[in-house]
Amino acid sequence: MNEIFKPKTFTTIDKAYWKTQFSKDVKSGVIVGIVALPLAIVFAVVSGVSPEKGLITAIVAGLIAAFLGGSRVQISGPTGALAIIIATTLKDYGYEGLVISTVLAGLMLVAFGLLRLGTVIKFIPHPVVLGFTSGIAVSIFSTQIPEALGLNLDVQTLPSSFIDKWGAYIQQAFLSFQNPLEFNYWPIILTVATILILVYSKYISPKIPGSFIAIVVITLVTLIFKLPVNTIESSFGSLSTDINFSSEGLQLSKFPEYIQPAFTIAIMGAIVSLLSAV
Numbered sequence: 001m002n003e004i005f006k007p008k009t010f011t012t013i014d015k016a017y018w019k020t021q022f023s024k025d026v027k028s029g030v031i032v033g034i035v036a037l038p039l040a041i042v043f044a045v046v047s048g049v050s051p052e053k054g055l056i057t058a059i060v061a062g063l064i065a066a067f068l069g070g071s072r073v074q075i076s077g078p079t080g081a082l083a084i085i086i087a088t089t090l091k092d093y094g095y096e097g098l099v100i101s102t103v104l105a106g107l108m109l110v111a112f113g114l115l116r117l118g119t120v121i122k123f124i125p126h127p128v129v130l131g132f133t134s135g136i137a138v139s140i141f142s143t144q145i146p147e148a149l150g151l152n153l154d155v156q157t158l159p160s161s162f163i164d165k166w167g168a169y170i171q172q173a174f175l176s177f178q179n180p181l182e183f184n185y186w187p188i189i190l191t192v193a194t195i196l197i198l199v200y201s202k203y204i205s206p207k208i209p210g211s212f213i214a215i216v217v218i219t220l221v222t223l224i225f226k227l228p229v230n231t232i233e234s235s236f237g238s239l240s241t242d243i244n245f246s247s248e249g250l251q252l253s254k255f256p257e258y259i260q261p262a263f264t265i266a267i268m269g270a271i272v273s274l275l276s277a278v
Contacts, residue, residue: 008069031212034215037055043080043083047083055239089261093258100254105262197217197218
């Protein structure tokens with residue numbers, strides 16, 4: 001068993017590590033943590049659950065993956081691909097079904113690892129990988145349009161179809177710009193400023209990720225000048241800090257129904273993880 005599963009934590013940390021690598025890892029951890037914070041919140045909202053669930057999941061899963069993971073260079077975290085899959089599972093099976101499907105998916109991933117099925121990744125054509133990741137990026141991008149443009153839309157009532165959703169965006173944008181003097185331009189300004197920082201910050205400070213700079217700078221500007229834009233607090237209120245799990249509503253008799261969504265989550269998690277590592 002030791003040859004099959006040997007966490008890198010126990011093989012890379014030695015006396016030399018504390019002298020040469022520890023300080024670098026601390027700096028990397030701070031940057032990754034700050035960048036992962038809004039990502040965890042956004043992916044939770046996109047998935048259809050409350051923001052604190054994204055934060056708790058990122059913290060707990062991140063610690064477990066980092067401590068027991070088999071790679072010394074891979075960073076664990078939420079992904080857009082799984083956010084879309086989770087949103088679909090939540091809509092079709094409810095929160096209880098999502099919990100059961102996720103647990104089953106985890107057991108499937110353990111089985112995949114023991115059977116060494118990760119080598120199958122080499123047979124996936126590159127165009128499929130490119131099309132898949134690009135499609136997920138477009139899907140995530142489309143969910144953020146109302147906030148980026150400051151459109152007065154209830155995300156929960158938007159059509160699920162991609163084409164119908166963009167039709168609603170265009171219609172609402174047309175109505176909003178009919179009164180240009182009353183329209184709030186700050187969301188658009190901050191969105192464009194964030195994109196510019198992401199693109200051009202590498203020419204100013206190549207060692208610090210642009211995402212880190214954008215989050216810190218735009219957040220401080222919004223707080224200092226009290227700009228009229230939506231925030232996590234204004235949209236969702238105070239976030240709960242309680243970590244609890246309730247087994248009420250979980251029906252073991254429905255386990256067979258969750259095999260299909262669990263398998264989908266497991267396959268998606270395996271592919272995204274392996275592609276990230278590669």
